[in-house]
Amino acid sequence: MNNLDFSLDAARRLDRDDPLAEWRAAFHIPPGPDGSDCLYFTGNSLGLQPRRVREMLQEELDDWARLGVQGHTEARRPWMPYHENFTELNARLVGAKPHEVVQMNSLTVNLHLMMVSFYRPTAERPAILIEKPAFPSDRHAAASQIRFHGFDPERDLIEIGPREGEANIRPDDLMALIEEEGHRIALVLLPGVQYYSGQVFDMAGIARAAQAKGAKVGFDLAHAAGNIPLQLHDWGVDFAAWCSYKYLNGGPGAIAGCFVHERHAEDESLPRFAGWWGHDKSSRFRMGPEFHPIAGAEGWQLSNPPILSMTPVLASLQIFDEVGMEALREKSLKLSDTLLAWLDERLAEEVEVITPRNEQERGCQLSLRLKQGDGRQVFEALEDNGVICDWRYPDVIRIAPVPLYNRFEDLYHFVGRLDKAIKG
Incomplete structure (x- = not known):
């Protein structure tokens, strides 16, 4: 990817050029403490709900109510x-x-x-x-x-x-x-x-x-x-x-x-x-x-x-x-490349990325380890500030920007909030 300085303008420029940007609207994004969308980076633990789920589930419930046992053969999507x-x-x-x-x-x-x-x-x-x-x-x-x-x-x-x-x-x-x-x-x-x-x-x-x-x-x-x-x-x-x-x-x-x-x-x-x-x-x-x-x-x-x-x-x-896995993989690598570059630019002295740098050896997830200080405390500060990632003992914060609903702007805000959480 092109080297982009760590800035909100750079992030938004990447989002404007993202051919998959529209798919974010296909998912429910949980709210953060201030009522705006949280920064959700735990698709590696529990992915977000697609909006179409509710309608499809309702169809099954309606068919059950309307057809009873005959739904096994007569439902819109037969059950058998x-x-x-x-x-x-x-x-x-x-x-x-x-x-x-x-x-x-x-x-x-x-x-x-x-x-x-x-x-x-x-x-x-x-x-x-x-x-x-x-x-x-x-x-x-x-x-x-x-x-x-x-x-x-x-x-x-x-x-x-x-x-x-x-x-x-x-x-x-x-x-x-x-x-x-x-x-x-x-x-x-x-x-x-x-x-x-x-x-x-x-x-x-x-x-x-x-x-x-x-x-x-x-x-x-x-x-x-x-x-x-x-x-x-x-x-x-x-x-x-x-x-x-x-x-x-x-x-x-x-x-x-x-x-x-x-x-x-x-x-x-x-x-x-x-x-x-x-x-x-x-x-x-x-x-x-x-x-x-x-x-x-x-x-x-x-x-x-x-x-x-x-x-x-x-x-x-x-x-x-x-969407197709080829397009998802292309965006996934752009997301993780961008996050790696911005972490290196802003927090190289504070954060070690233990996930391999080689693109063939990593997916969406980056596993972060603090070089000094209490990683669990930093993780909790992130949660308090509307960042949903996860903690794995003994010392790793896992963050997984997924291409279906994560934005480059999410990465910009994450790095800023991680910086604040580390430096207090």
């Missing part, structure tokens, strides 16, 4: 095949074929369901590789799967973290560990984007390296879906799962998404936990005792879709499809 509304949208969002994706459950439930099928440990190959620090739910899930199979997480949960004094995992260190320990790794389970540092992982390279050693590869895309471009099919990962309430703006606790590569689509020998919604559609309602899974990701479904929970996700995914 409701999850199919997401198929093409998710396929384009994560770079998959339509039969490789499905909307179901919550993120950790999906990770467990995937590990039932793809974590098949043996005495010679019992280990799961995760990052350190992993998001706690992922670590709990992986450790519990290891115990469930009779192995010991103290020995068989392999963790890779940054080197001493560094904030990010070196790609060469990760590849070296896969090469060294690959003979005993049954599953590599890593994030697409690391929740604490904001580091983006080379998913294609990891998949190639780990699969060459005989391991299965899965990704938690909680901080990647709707944030960075994904090509899950081409990258060849075995499975992936993601939540929909962060960048995807699906609402608190929104129903999650899941990917299973097509090479597993018709493999009925894979063990799985089964439920009737994963059963072959043509014979599902014959109510027979035998389970015949749908070919593809839908075959991992357990239950019929929760309509009122899925509707907000559908409303938001329609927006993503209308």
